[in-house]
Amino acid sequence: MxxxxxxxxxxxxxxxxxxxxxxxxxxxxxxxxxxxxxxxxxxxxxxxxxxxxxxxxxxxxxxxxxxxxxxxxxxxxxxxxxxxxxxxxxxxxxxxxxxxxxxxxxxxxxxxxxGMPGIVQIAGTGAITYCLDSHNNSYRAGGWGYLFDDEGSGYDLGREALKAVVKSYDHRGTETVLTEKVLNHFQIDSVTKIVDCIYNDEHPRAIIAPLSRYVIEAAEEGDYVAQVILSRAAQQYILAIEACASQARWDVRKELPTVLAGGVFTNFNLFYDVLMKQPMNFQLQFLQPxxxxxxxxxxxxxxxxxxxxxxxxxxxxxxxxxxxx
Known part of the structure; x- marks a missing residue:
């Protein structure tokens, strides 16, 4: 044994x-x-x-x-x-x-x-896409860090939530329930106080990434702004997944097993629906770990x-x- x-x-x-x-x-x-x-x-x-x-x-x-x-x-x-x-x-x-x-x-x-070949899209605080093909060759896309990459990560979704909140406050964007959720998260009563919450001694990733859950909550509740944020993230996931898949060698041309891993994908069904609405060049079979x-x-x-x-x-x-x- x-x-x-x-x-x-x-x-x-x-x-x-x-x-x-x-x-x-x-x-x-x-x-x-x-x-x-x-x-x-x-x-x-x-x-x-x-x-x-x-x-x-x-x-x-x-x-x-x-x-x-x-x-x-x-x-x-x-x-x-x-x-x-x-x-x-x-x-x-x-x-x-x-x-x-x-x-x-x-x-x-x-x-x-x-243990089988396939692709994994990881989205936690950061984001990276990894592929292992039928010939044991590996490929990756993304994961270059939060300053200029990690699209679709928890940090990225949290940052998009903050952008939506301040744009709504300025009348540069659509009203969104994200405003109430973010204010409650920081226990403040005005959008103008958000800056002090973000720019302090703590690393911005640690402050911003947890806000991603409110994007998911708001999208579940039908908030248009949150749904757009998730749709844009899904576009980036598909782009990275297909970048890996196109380099790989597959023995059988069929649905490619694609695992969605990381804290962002806690609501698998929500992301499955959003991803399936995206245009794709490959047939992808989305899986939960x-x-x-x-x-x-x-x-x-x-x-x-x-x-x-x-x-x-x-x-x-x-x-x-x-x-x-």
Whole structure:
């Protein structure tokens, strides 16, 4: 019975899990950031080693039986940290253990396609599109940062909400329920006080990105301005998805599995409807993730070992991650 070590490493936290092919969660550790673009190399190595050590302490018997480690780590590709990450993990295992280092977008994809080729559109605080084709070639679009990219991200939607509110106040734009929602969010009674809320010591992304949920709420309520904002975001998603799809090589020309991952897509049905109204050059099959991203890492490990991803695995892993932890 093979045991997989799966790691989901991000800028805020890192989740590491030991699981077998039936989805039994044998150990789980949550640690700090493991994104090398946000921390030093020394901190990166230290955090990764600390997380793996805690897994070993939690269930040494299962830890010693690991056959594959599959890690999806944000920032490792940008800084070419794959070898560094692999060397940290290799301190705990001999050469018989397969160690695969990918970016976090890969495991987000696998959490929806269950290890099959496809595309993932990620929209959280930032936004990026990732594609893995039938020949194991990967492509990406977007993700260049909030200052001049990340269209369709939580930050982007929040910024558009603020623009809509101030334009409405100035009579440069249409009235919108976003005004009331944003004022309530900041607990202020006038649009003129918004500037003080935004321009303070806190990073603007942390202040603006949470406003994206009000765009989604307002769109659900039928607010025209919010619906236009979501429609524009959907145009950018399709543009990025098709930019990746057009470079890829697909064995079968059919609907391309396209996973919508990240906090922005909490209301999957709303975004599905908005996306399906956009003109497309490809047939896209929009999917919700079936597991959290670390589940995609376990699936990546199962795939590496040529193990089948069963319905039993999906059900057990999802239930255990929800109930036990």
């Amino acid at each position: 093979p045991i997989i070590l799966g790691i989901d490493g991000g800028g805020t936290s890192t989740v590491a899990v030991l699981s077998d092919e039936t989805g039994q969660v044998l150990a789980k550790v949550v640690g700090g950031s493991s994104n090398p673009t946000a921390i030093s190399r020394l901190q990166f190595e230290s955090e990764l080693a600390k997380i793996i050590s805690k897994l070993k302490e939690q269930n040494e018997n299962a830890f010693e039986k690991v056959e594959c480690c599959f890690a999806g780590l944000s920032g490792v590709k940008e800084l070419s940290f794959e070898k560094i990450a692999k060397s940290v993990i290799q301190q705990f295992y001999d050469d018989t253990v397969s160690i695969i280092i990918e970016n976090d977008a890969c495991i987000a994809l696998f959490s929806g396609t269950l 079936k597991l959290i991203p670390v589940g995609g890492a376990i699936i990546g490990g199962l795939k590496q070992l040529n193990e089948e991803v069963t319905t039993e695995f999906i059900q057990n892993f999802a239930e255990q991650m929800k109930m036990k932890y």
